[in-house]
Amino acid sequence: MSVFLPVLDGQVDDALLQSLARIGPVIVPALQAASILPNGSRYILLDNGAPLNLDQIVQWLDQGAEKVVIPLAQAKEVVGVLPRERVLLLLDVANASAVSETVRNGVSGVLIKTPTLDLDFISQFSKFFSGASIHVLSIDASVPPTPSTIRELRRSGAILALPSALLTLSASSAQQINVADALVAPLVSDRTDGLFPTVVTEDGRSLGLVYSSAESIKESIVTGKGVYQSRKHGLWRKGETSGATQEILTIRVDCDQDALEYDVIQHGAGFCHLEQSSCFGQAKGLAALQKTLKSRLESAPEGSYTQRLFKDPALLRAKIMEEADELCRAESKEEVAFEAADLFYFALTKCIASGVTVADIEQSLDNKAKKVTRRKGDAKPQWTQSVAGPSKPPPAAAPEPALAADEPIRMRTYDLARITPEERAQLLRRPVLKSEEMIAKVKPIVDNVRTRGDAALLELTAKFDKAQLKSTVVFPPFAPESMQLDPAVRDAIDVAYANVYKFHAAQAQNSTLVVETMPGVVCSRFARPIARVGLYVPGGTAILPSTALMLGVPAQVAGCNEIVLATPPRPDGSISPEVMYVAQLVGASAILKAGGAQAVAALAYGTETVPKVDKIFGPGNQWVTAAKMFVQNDTDALVSIDMPAGPSEVLVIADSSANPAFVAADLLSQAEHGIDSQVVLVTVNLSDEEVAAIEREVDAQAHALPRVEILRQSVAKSLIVKTSSPEEAIGFSNDYAPEHLIIHLPDASARVASIQNAGSVFVGPFTPESCGDYASGTNHTLPTNGYARQFSGVNTLSFQKHITSQEITADGLKGLGPVVATLADCEGLGAHANAVRIRLAAMQ
Incomplete structure (x- = not known):
């Protein structure tokens, strides 16, 4: 923990510079960043008023600088782009109140320049920046602070920033304060002799406990050697007689400011007088x-x-x-x-x-x-060859090795009767979603789009989608040539649109609910469309006009005023004609040619050309999901989302009446979405041969499909769970809460009543999940990752909000008013009670 923070100003004596480096970070002006303390602990101070070079800042941080100190005027350019823990805000006392909440939350601390060290002001300022580190730099560089001033500042939670011109290795004077005196100023000893317990470490291992005095600390700082205070013999220069000397790397003060830690390089036989490396025994x-x-x-x-x-x-x-x-x-x-x-x-x-x-x-x-920029981290080609490995753990425990091309494409089998409750719980788990880690990765992208708008969108689309665009948005009327389709595809889309529209139109709540709760008191509830909605249609490994239908139709039925459809462009900058055609069918008011977190950010905040929306819908990869989660929690965005989303899922329940080919086809139709797809087969009293028959079908069909390489990986992580009864199978399914549930049982229709948790249910042998994905009429945007326990799939009501109203007559208020006044009095809210009583009095 820093006691004070040196600020280098001008030329600094090498001896002083090396001494300062031993006691913590040093603030270095940007112009001197390359030449001073290249390997030391540095904070880089940017010049106030100089142009901001973000690439240079990132380079400094990558090269080991602890933090950068950014003037307030430039803070918005780095907040959200750089990790908050690597940024300090430079403030003049006059503009302390001009810091926005966004900036305050985007920095780890503040360096405030003030003409005087006003402790009351600093204490109040610390409350405004609660949780952040406060550093105080006095503009008056002619008079050094007294030890008592340093002590009071540390007690108030602030750290004094001291210009190096005020520091010296000589005795303190009216012009300068000794470095050791400044370090010792806030220290408090609970010993009668005034010494400070000092832990000596090397490579993170404790060597022993000694004691330090102001004098020994001063000599250690100046010489860089281990010097302590012996309680019997006075000043103790370690190794002076034994040769077991020490080089001081760092001197740190503990959080209570009553003890020290010296990190050293130990030479000779060791630290202990017994000629061993540590007083606590030999190294291990x-x-x-x-x-x-x-x-x-x-x-x-x-x-x-x-x-x-x-x-x-x-x-x-x-x-x-x-x-x-x-x-x-x-x-x-x-x-x-x-x-x-x-x-x-x-x-x-x-x-x-x-x-x-x-x-x-x-x-x-x-x-x-400390690096800000990160490599992708993929293994080199020579290390990515398939290696056969164990298939014990369930998919959530660890990703399985990919299968070799000549190996059968098989699932992993577990018997509920033979596994422990802990193992059963593991089967229910999905792969761990590192939400905080992903949100940290998407935040710079989101902030870039929020602050730079269309310019950032164009750059990010060129980077991630490899499309060079001149504009980000297409508005209707859409060009006919952009919607040229095979007639069979057009006809199929038309049928799907009609079915989806019919089912979702039946869900719309256009009537008003009216209830008279007591005489003269009428309460109502009515639906209104969400005015502006954003629909995210993924691109990536598949073209998904079906998703445009599933999101666009309920928005159209609900009566949303603006429907902004976002989808990644193709390399030539165009949108797939299938998606364009659906956009026209559902009445899209704009098409954003962007994908990923950048598209979500544009929808959430709006840009020069992209309309801001009130709610964002649609599936996507982990970048899209993280961006949606981030913006819905940002009060600047004022946007909500449909639901958390994860990899696609299917759970199939099958007994001996099921056709193995049908079951295998259902499993594979979901497994082909991606290598992280979650596929589970729950068997009911199937023999080993019957299970093997399904597995043979899975292998045979998979090898005949175009996305076999994706299937090879996703199926290898998929599960077969054996159960002894339909009730046990459905119980497991309810615990799993799958996105899609397919029931291959003779009495499948009767079993639906037992389903408690599922996104959508597919009943009987002739109801493949594909029909729900495309054209039966139900929606295919469904909760994953077990969220079917508490979320519904997208529906018409997802695009509506409900408003309540009440109308009370004079007689109604006579009956209700005393009840309201009594409750308001009970809660101590006199104005609430008064609003009723003043009316009741007027009626007398």
């Missing part, structure tokens, strides 16, 4: 292995295995690759630990041979964690 684990390997590198016994590894790089490389493969194949906790230990041994041998320590590895990890 990686620390012990590193020590042994260093010793072996210097003087390995002739003929030892470690010496062979050091002298034979080819052998060492082969062992690393061998152990990595064995770790990948390990299954049990014990096996993974055993194989990982072997891999660590050989990997650390490689490191020590190259002069790399565990500390170097940890530093590299820390540096990578």
Whole structure:
């Protein structure tokens, strides 16, 4: 934890600079960022008024800068684009009240410039930025702060930013304050001798407990050596007689400001007087292995295995690759630990041979964690070959290896009678959706579109959809050439449109509900369409005019004034003619040629050409889902969404009466959506041969389908769950709450009454899920990930809102008024009661 924050101003003496680097971050002006403390802990201070170079800022952060300090005038350009924990806001005291909520929530702290150190103002300001770090920089750089001022600031939760011109390694004076005096100022010792407990660590491991004084701290800061205060012998310069010296890396103050931590590089026999590395015993684990390997590198016994590894790089490389493969194949906790230990041994041998320590590895990890830009992270081609692996865990536990091309495409089988309750619960789980992680990834995209509008949309569409556009939106009337279809496809769309329209028109609530709750008190409820809706139609691996129908028809039936359809363009910038034709059928008022999070952002906030909407509908990948979840929680957007969405799902219940070919076809029709599709077959009293017959059909049909490579991966993660009765099967299905449920049972119609949780149910052998997807009339935009427990699929009411009204006569108020006044008095809301009593009095 920082006690104060040095601000470099002009030329700084090297000795002072190195001393400051030992006690925490240093604020460095942007013009000096490249030359000062290239490997130290830095905050980069941007010049107030200079043009903002976002690429340069990202480069600084990627190279290890802790934070950037951004002037308020430029904050909107980086908020949401850079991680909030890497941004400090630079404020003048005069414009402290001009900070918007969006900016406040987008930074981790504030550096406020003030002419005087007014503690009352700083305390109030800290409340405004609750949860953020407050740094205070006095504009008056001629007078150093007193230790008591530093102490009071820290007690108020603020950190003093001190220009380096006010700091010195010499004794404090009227012009400068000693660095150690500034560091010690807020420290409080609970010891009678005034010493501070000091924990000494190396590579994250405790070496021992010592004590420090203001004098010893000062010498450690100046010399960079471990210097402490012996309770018996005074100043103790570690290793002065034994040779076991220490290099100080960092000196940190704990959160209570009553103890210190010195992170060091220990030389010689070790820290302890017993000539061991730590006062708490010899090193263990990686620390012990590193020590042994260093010793072996210097003087390995002739003929030892470690010496062979050091002298034979080819052998060492082969062992690393061998152990990595064995770790990948390990299954049990014990096996993974055993194989990982072997891999660590050989990997650390490689490191020590190259002069790399565990500390170097940890530093590299820390540096990578600071990077703002991220690689995609895919494996290189030589490591993506299929590897046969175990098929034990359910799909939520871990993704399964892809099958080789010549292997049968098979599901995994579990028997409810033979698994534990914990294993049954695991079968019900979906793959973990890392919502927070995905929202963090889409936030920069959303903020980019929100702040830059069409310009950002055009750039992102070129980047992600590989389409160079001149405009983002198409308005009606739509050009006839954009809707040229095969006549058979057009006729099919027309039939589907008619069926979907008929079913959704029947759902519309156009009548007013009127109830007289007591004489003279009439309450009403009536529906109104949501004025402006956005419909997201995915592109990607399939063209989906059916989704445009399923979203557009209920919006049309409900009477929405504006229907904005968003869909990714093709590389030539056009929209598929099937989707264009549906857009015309449903009366779309605009078509946004964009996909992904950027399309969701444009719908939520609007741009120069894209109309803002009030509610966003439609499925999509995890980027789309995360963006929808983000914007619905942003009060600046004032937009709602239809439902959370995840990978497509189907659960099929089948007994011996089911046709294996029908069952296999139903499973595959959902599995082809994507490699993350969730497919479950629940069998009822099927023999092993009957189950095998379905599996043979799955394999045969899959190999005959065009999307076989997707099926090969999704089916490998799919489940067969054996049950002993229809009731047990339906019970499992209700717990699973599938998006689509298909019932292959002789009495399928009668079983529907037992279904409690499902997006849509397909009853009997001649009701494939495909019909609901396209043209039966029901909607195919349905809840996934188990949300069928609490969400309905999209319907006409999804595009309507309901308003209530009440009308009370004078006689009605005479009966109701005293009740209302009594309840208002009970709650202490006198004005509520008065609004009633004043009317009752007027009637007397």
